[in-house]
Amino acid sequence: MKHIQWFPGHMTKAMRMMEEQIKLVDGVLAVLDARAPAATRNKKLDTLFGAKPVLYILNKSDLADDRKTDAFLAEFARAGLTAVKCSANSAGAAKQLSAKISSLVREKFERDEKKGIVRPPKLMIAGVPNTGKSTVINALSGEKRAVTGDKAGVTRGKQWIRCAGFELLDTPGTMPPSFENQTLARHLAYIGSINDDILDMDDVALELLREIAQTYPQFLTERYKIEDFSSPLAMYEQVCRSRGFLLKGGDYDYERGAKAIVDDFRKGRLGRITLESAEAFAEYIR
Ligand SMILES: Nc1nc2c(ncn2[C@@H]2O[C@H](COP(=O)(O)OP(=O)(O)O)[C@@H](O)[C@H]2O)c(=O)[nH]1
Ligand SMILES: [Mg+2]
Known part of the structure; x- marks a missing residue:
């Protein structure tokens, strides 16, 4: 098969955009494809995410081999990473993800509460093209989809969707896929x-x-x-x-x-x- 390549210019631009988005949030939902968790996990993101908590969503699990999805979940756990399997376009997805997200940001949320800060945690969705980022956003925003509008300062121009206990950046961060392997x-x-x-x-x-x-x-x-x-x-x-x-x-x-x-x-x-x-x-x- 011919060598698959990507254009470095696109990569740089996408990474720069992601760097800007990351600054606005308390945590990241990294959407992977359960059929190819290794290929869709772009490790360059780790550097960008820094110390922010990340929930890896093994999406499209309805299309994947369930036994292997579970093996991948175990591998994530072994690496100390938080991961969940998901089928974002199925009925129970929002509820299941919301629970995971709450526990992901709970620590920060409780710290903020003690300091008297009442704003809900902010999250963004990231992933390579076609993993289901938009579908996850739609699932989490559901019927109550509410764009909370511009906020002062750093969040200027960004739209936030109010969800149960957190706010979601409405534009997903699209990562260029990595072709090293x-x-x-x-x-x-x-x-x-x-x-x-x-x-x-x-x-x-x-x-x-x-x-x-x-x-x-x-x-x-x-x-x-x-x-x-x-x-x-x-x-x-x-x-x-x-x-x-x-x-x-x-x-x-x-x-x-x-x-x-x-x-x-x-x-x-x-x-x-x-x-x-x-x-x-x-x-x-x-
Ligand atoms: N079978 C299945 N299809 C999904 C799932 N999530 C998303 N899709 C489909 O995958 C395609 C890409 O989804 P989209 O949200 O646009 O991906 P994005 O490019 O990451 O925003 C669409 O046709 C979705 O309907 C899932 O959990 N299972
Ligand atoms: Mg999309």
């Missing part, structure tokens, strides 16, 4: 965190088939009738055959095949798939 860069491509326009979708589909064949071959057999796992190309062509993606002369329509494979994975139509194992990627969590 190409395995993890591919995971970002599969989950849609990298603009498809800069990707070679044939490559993405082939690599995705190769990875899924290693861990969840049965899903490929179920959906695409794949029996021959000898090469990614053989699997790719079987997808085209089983879905009838053929061109006029009888050639395979690889373009439609690639789109179907990637789309099926992203929508969870292949089954609940986690791309990483907590053991193999522990170093990216710690």
Whole structure:
């Protein structure tokens, strides 16, 4: 697969914006994708977050392999980090997250109360593209969505959403994904965190088939009738055959095949798939 790259200029600009946002808040909700917690955890954020409490939200857990999500949660806990699994577009999400957020900022809140400060804790949402940041904001703001408007001084121009016991910055901090590790860069491509326009979708589909064949071959057999796992190309062509993606002369329509494979994975139509194992990627969590 071609080397996936990012443009350093974008990275610098995004990091600078995030630095500004961080100054305004008491804590951070870092939204990760439960299917790829290592790839979506951009460790550069740690430096930015500084000493602020962080809640790692393993979102889209409805699409992930639950056993592996639990293993990742254990790995976060082992590293002394607070993490929770979540499905932000499901009914119970707001309540579950609110409880976690309260305990995340409780210490600061109690300190403030003693000092006679009554303002509610402020939080921001951060994460790489497409992990569900906006969905988390919508879940937490719910029906009561109230923009509390401009505040004097540092918070000028920022909109805050009043939630149960805390306030949320209404603009999520979008982190550029980190491509230092190409395995993890591919995971970002599969989950849609990298603009498809800069990707070679044939490559993405082939690599995705190769990875899924290693861990969840049965899903490929179920959906695409794949029996021959000898090469990614053989699997790719079987997808085209089983879905009838053929061109006029009888050639395979690889373009439609690639789109179907990637789309099926992203929508969870292949089954609940986690791309990483907590053991193999522990170093990216710690
Ligand atoms: N299945 C599933 N889809 C989700 C979840 N959270 C968000 N999404 C979907 O993922 C896509 C990206 O979400 P969005 O909030 O726009 O991501 P953002 O780019 O981080 O703001 C949207 O189509 C959401 O509906 C989740 O927990 N489960
Ligand atoms: Mg968004």
